[in-house]
Amino acid sequence: LSNAAFDKVWRNARLATLAPAAAGLGVVEHGAVASRAGRIAYAGPEHDLPSPGAAEIVDCGGRWITPGLIDCHTHLVYAGNRAAEFEQRLAGASYADIARAGGGIASSVAATREASLERLVAETLPRLDALIAEGVTTVEVKSGYGLDGPNEAKQLRAARQLAAHRPVGITTTFLGAHALPPGGDDKEAHIARVCNEMLPGVAAEGLADAVDAFCEGIAFSPEQVARVFTAARRHGLPVKLHADQLSDGGGARLAAEYGALSADHLEYASENGVAAMARAGTVAVLLPGAFYFLRETQAPPVALFRRHGVPMALATDSNPGTSPLTSILLAMNMGATLFRMTVEECIAGATREAAQALGLLRQIGTLETGKQCDLAVWSVDTISELIYRIGFNPLHLRVWNGQ
Numbered sequence: 001l002s003n004a005a006f007d008k009v010w011r012n013a014r015l016a017t018l019a020p021a022a023a024g025l026g027v028v029e030h031g032a033v034a035s036r037a038g039r040i041a042y043a044g045p046e047h048d049l050p051s052p053g054a055a056e057i058v059d060c061g062g063r064w065i066t067p068g069l070i071d072c073h074t075h076l077v078y079a080g081n082r083a084a085e086f087e088q089r090l091a092g093a094s095y096a097d098i099a100r101a102g103g104g105i106a107s108s109v110a111a112t113r114e115a116s117l118e119r120l121v122a123e124t125l126p127r128l129d130a131l132i133a134e135g136v137t138t139v140e141v142k143s144g145y146g147l148d149g150p151n152e153a154k155q156l157r158a159a160r161q162l163a164a165h166r167p168v169g170i171t172t173t174f175l176g177a178h179a180l181p182p183g184g185d186d187k188e189a190h191i192a193r194v195c196n197e198m199l200p201g202v203a204a205e206g207l208a209d210a211v212d213a214f215c216e217g218i219a220f221s222p223e224q225v226a227r228v229f230t231a232a233r234r235h236g237l238p239v240k241l242h243a244d245q246l247s248d249g250g251g252a253r254l255a256a257e258y259g260a261l262s263a264d265h266l267e268y269a270s271e272n273g274v275a276a277m278a279r280a281g282t283v284a285v286l287l288p289g290a291f292y293f294l295r296e297t298q299a300p301p302v303a304l305f306r307r308h309g310v311p312m313a314l315a316t317d318s319n320p321g322t323s324p325l326t327s328i329l330l331a332m333n334m335g336a337t338l339f340r341m342t343v344e345e346c347i348a349g350a351t352r353e354a355a356q357a358l359g360l361l362r363q364i365g366t367l368e369t370g371k372q373c374d375l376a377v378w379s380v381d382t383i384s385e386l387i388y389r390i391g392f393n394p395l396h397l398r399v400w401n402g403q
């Protein structure tokens with residue numbers, strides 16, 4: 001066993017490597033992937049696989065292997081849910097009626113503040129398991145339902161703990177500028193607290209890998225977001241932004257100005273904003289689950305992203321209010337059906353482009369030598385079936401970190 005060149009080889013497979021140098025999906029017929037110490041030691045044609053062999057060989061029976069899927073935008077950690085509110089809305093209640101009765105985001109904040117750390121983890125694990133069951137190997141998780149120092153920190157600690165319970169990569173994002181805390185500060189005071197108390201606390205504890213904000217008329221202004229981004233920069237944390245979801249608030253351009261990893265939603269982004277994103281290398285993270293659940297009608301400007309060469313990622317935006325979605329495969333199908341993305345764009349959107357949106361493209365997102373060995377093996381004849389089918393999970397096996 002000690003003489004084996006590789007820990008494990010997955011052979012007799014078709015690969016979608018997503019390698020940037022290759023055309024399209026980087027397809028390799030008759031391919032194999034080999035791992036050593038949790039990393040990809042080889043990915044390519046099986047007949048070029050170096051010998052001697054491996055401690056363990058897995059025959060994939062001609063199945064497809066893609067990089068493990070990446071959900072790069074979620075609000076997965078929260079307590080309670082908003083099913084009752086959903087039901088009231090279907091029965092004719094307005095958003096204003098629901099807000100007056102203590103519903104909306106305020107109810108998620110109240111439930112999340114009430115919950116212990118252990119309870120938050122326990123309520124989140126079934127949602128995480130649903131993602132894992134579809135071949136997801138990395139999940140981004142935002143705070144934003146605590147909205148004060150201790151509760152934002154609790155949410156981020158719960159997110160970090162998920163990685164101790166399941167074989168999955170978790171990245172965390174501080175979203176203190178998500179909404180106004182119920183019954184508390186006004187917007188200016190909340191932003192001051194985010195910049196001067198909450199963000200420094202979170203950074204000091206190493207609880208966040210990035211900082212996010214919600215730039216919208218119903219949330220925070222570009223000027224307020226800029227202050228949060230400046231504070232993030234001071235603490236050496238990269239930024240991303242909920243931008244131009246419901247109106248063109250100049251969010252795409254603002255994100256680009258701060259060299260954001262990603263700008264997310266972007267239904268109303270202008271061409272100026274898209275061009276600025278291209279220059280800054282900011283990824284467009286598209287979230288069809290929220291578009292669907294809110295019955296929006298303006299799709300994000302996919303043609304502009306293509307024309308300007310902005311990479312498009314796809315994510316679930318899993319959250320209790322506007323996207324109670326825990327299926328990355330459905331998000332990929334919706335990217336095609338609702339946003340007219342191609343099959344290649346949808347697959348790249350949940351692998352390579354999602355990795356770039358997290359600043360992790362050097363570690364994950366493609367099948368290339370040296371990257372973490374995160375794989376999804378699929379029982380499909382053609383890779384387009386991953387996008388075409390609805391409510392069907394063809395995952396055969398999932399490998400995270402070589403295991």
Ligand SMILES: [Zn+2]
Pocket residue numbers: 073074075242317
């Ligand atoms: Zn979101």
